[in-house]
Amino acid sequence: MRIRIKTTAFLFAGLLSVWAMAQQPGMTSDRVYIQASIAKNGFYEKSEPNGEYYSERQHITFAGCSMTVHMHAVSAEEPPYKRESYDADFVFDLNMIDPKIVVSPEDLNHNTLPGGREWVILRTFDLDDRIKIMHDGTLVSVTSGFPLQGESNHEANQKLADALSRVITACHQK
Numbered sequence: 001m002r003i004r005i006k007t008t009a010f011l012f013a014g015l016l017s018v019w020a021m022a023q024q025p026g027m028t029s030d031r032v033y034i035q036a037s038i039a040k041n042g043f044y045e046k047s048e049p050n051g052e053y054y055s056e057r058q059h060i061t062f063a064g065c066s067m068t069v070h071m072h073a074v075s076a077e078e079p080p081y082k083r084e085s086y087d088a089d090f091v092f093d094l095n096m097i098d099p100k101i102v103v104s105p106e107d108l109n110h111n112t113l114p115g116g117r118e119w120v121i122l123r124t125f126d127l128d129d130r131i132k133i134m135h136d137g138t139l140v141s142v143t144s145g146f147p148l149q150g151e152s153n154h155e156a157n158q159k160l161a162d163a164l165s166r167v168i169t170a171c172h173q174k
Contacts (some may be wrong), residue, residue, distance in 0.1 A: 030163040031062050037118055037160045038069070044113055048099045053080030058149065065171035067092040069146065091132040094171040096127045101161035101168075103154065107147035118157045119147040122164065 042058030052078040061068050069090040076083045102121040106112055113119065122145065124130045129142035150157035 005144070010092075019132060024049060030167050033163050034160065034167065035060050037150075037156075037163075041117070041149050043148055044117070046114065051079075052077055053081070053083060057148075062167075063095040065174065067094055067167075087135065088140070089134040090136055092122065093130065094145075094168045096124050097168050098123050098168045099165040099172070101164050101170040103150065103157045104160050108145050116152040118150040118152070118154060120150045120157055120161050120164070120171075121145060121147045 002118045010089070014117075023129055024089070038058055040061045042060075043056065043167075045053070046053035047053045054072070055074045057072045059070050065073065069092075071088050071090065072085065074083050074085045086098065089110040100123075104119050107119045124144045129144050131143045131146055132139055133143060148160075150160060
């Protein structure tokens with residue numbers, strides 16, 4: 001009887017602490033929501049009649065106040081339109097990212113997504129190039145903004161933007 005009470009109390013305390021963490025802004029629940037949203041919507045492709053082709057798939061990981069968007073892309077943009085694939089990691093120090101996330105039908109270069117989907121755009125505070133673009137662990141470029149692919153439902157994209165904003169704000173407060 002004593003073991004059952006201790007086990008129940010321990011289980012209840014564990015569930016209570018998980019619930020409390022999930023209620024805090026920027027904690028596990030927001031990160032899980034962001035990962036699920038990017039897994040669902042982080043893909044698009046476009047093809048043109050002459051053989052031009054572009055496809056991209058993204059997923060996201062977190063490590064403390066660092067966020068990495070892993071991207072796999074396949075493209076055939078110039079004759080003879082041979083498809084080539086490449087991988088890149090976009091590494092964000094969330095302390096350098098502006099928590100004001102923009103939801104837009106166009107990305108920073110006026111590109112649109114098929115089916116009326118929207119972009120969720122992350123930017124650095126001062127527009128300095130602080131988002132690292134890595135390939136095989138080597139820095140290849142930097143940028144000040146990055147668009148994540150959203151869906152055609154504006155409210156769902158705003159919910160993703162709000163979750164990202166809470167995660168970024170939590171990092172700023174640490």
